[in-house]
Amino acid sequence: MKAGAFEFEQFEGLEQTLNALAASGSARPLAGGQSLVPMLNLRLAPADLVVDLTHIAALREAKDLGASVLYGAMLRHADFEDGRVPDSSNGLMRHVAGRFAYRAVRNRGTIGGALALADPAADWLTTTVLLNATLHLASASGTRSVTAIDFVVGSYVTVLEEGELLTGIEIPRLSSSTKWGYYKVMRKTGEYADSLAMAVADPAAGMARVVLGAVDGAPLVLTRTAQAILANASASDLAATVRQELASTDRDFPAHKIILHSTAVCRAIDHLKRP
Numbered sequence: 001m002k003a004g005a006f007e008f009e010q011f012e013g014l015e016q017t018l019n020a021l022a023a024s025g026s027a028r029p030l031a032g033g034q035s036l037v038p039m040l041n042l043r044l045a046p047a048d049l050v051v052d053l054t055h056i057a058a059l060r061e062a063k064d065l066g067a068s069v070l071y072g073a074m075l076r077h078a079d080f081e082d083g084r085v086p087d088s089s090n091g092l093m094r095h096v097a098g099r100f101a102y103r104a105v106r107n108r109g110t111i112g113g114a115l116a117l118a119d120p121a122a123d124w125l126t127t128t129v130l131l132n133a134t135l136h137l138a139s140a141s142g143t144r145s146v147t148a149i150d151f152v153v154g155s156y157v158t159v160l161e162e163g164e165l166l167t168g169i170e171i172p173r174l175s176s177s178t179k180w181g182y183y184k185v186m187r188k189t190g191e192y193a194d195s196l197a198m199a200v201a202d203p204a205a206g207m208a209r210v211v212l213g214a215v216d217g218a219p220l221v222l223t224r225t226a227q228a229i230l231a232n233a234s235a236s237d238l239a240a241t242v243r244q245e246l247a248s249t250d251r252d253f254p255a256h257k258i259i260l261h262s263t264a265v266c267r268a269i270d271h272l273k274r275p
């Protein structure tokens with residue numbers, strides 16, 4: 001199929017872009033087009049105006065703020081994979097970025113587009129929840145900030161309102177002693193995850209966090225599992241805690257999904273132990 005007719009605008013300024021988005025009834029921002037273009041072609045995303053964000057320099061910058069790094073929404077996955085941006089995550093974001101889709105998609109796809117799309121299996125969604133990111137949003141009527149976990153309402157649904165843009169993703173810097181673990185279950189290299197678990201821990205500072213993605217909705221923050229890490233639970237106790245925590249969520253996982261997800265979580269936690 002071919003896309004329906006729409007107007008196309010491209011600005012260098014954020015303000016002009018926000019005004020154009022506000023003025024139109026059904027306008028869509030275009031990041032790398034990796035999802036939007038197929039959605040337009042399949043007529044799954046009706047639009048009377050598409051506004052390209054490519055030339056807005058402010059959205060392609062990464063700013064080191066000391067205690068955090070502010071990543072522009074138009075930074076591409078390859079910018080992280082190739083280490084062209086400051087690292088706030090002791091290498092986790094670089095590791096994640098190199099392991100999804102394939103290079104052509106990573107050359108065009110953006111962190112902001114991935115978060116705005118909110119595919120439940122998207123790697124950046126789970127990563128930003130794990131890293132306690134704050135997402136900065138802007139519209140013609142002002143700006144606001146939300147935490148990554150509050151940004152996602154469910155599968156493909158976020159708090160973004162009509163005409164509102166995700167402009168930046170601010171990630172607090174991990175302490176140098178924080179370790180991370182990552183485990184993704186997928187049928188073929190580069191595919192979206194069937195299960196996606198990530199963990200960070202700095203036991204000396206009393207910090208551990210575990211997040212599970214690809215769970216048909218917002219990523220799940222596993223607080224009891226994180227406490228078990230800090231309590232130095234044995235591998236079998238940890239596995240039991242993970243299974244119990246998954247079984248007690250409101251997601252109603254079938255038995256095979258509990259096995260799949262708990263395996264991913266335990267392997268991500270195991271990954272914390274590497275030197």
Ligand SMILES: Cc1cc2nc3c(=O)[nH]c(=O)nc-3n(C[C@H](O)[C@H](O)[C@H](O)COP(=O)(O)OP(=O)(O)OC[C@H]3O[C@@H](n4cnc5c(N)ncnc54)[C@H](O)[C@@H]3O)c2cc1C
Pocket residue numbers: 028029030031032033034035036037053073074077099100101102105106108109110111112113114116117121122123124160164165166167190191192193
């Ligand atoms: C073949 C293939 C395999 C993939 N595999 C994976 C994978 O394994 N893991 C993974 O995480 N991802 C995967 N992706 C997703 C991909 O990496 C992109 O992140 C995703 O397609 C979004 O693309 P984009 O950044 O080009 O945004 P676009 O396609 O341009 O936009 C996506 C949506 O977000 C909106 N939007 C874009 N930017 C903003 C913004 N700044 N503010 C508000 N709204 C905005 C658009 O209007 C549109 O609705 C895959 C994609 C493809 C095509």
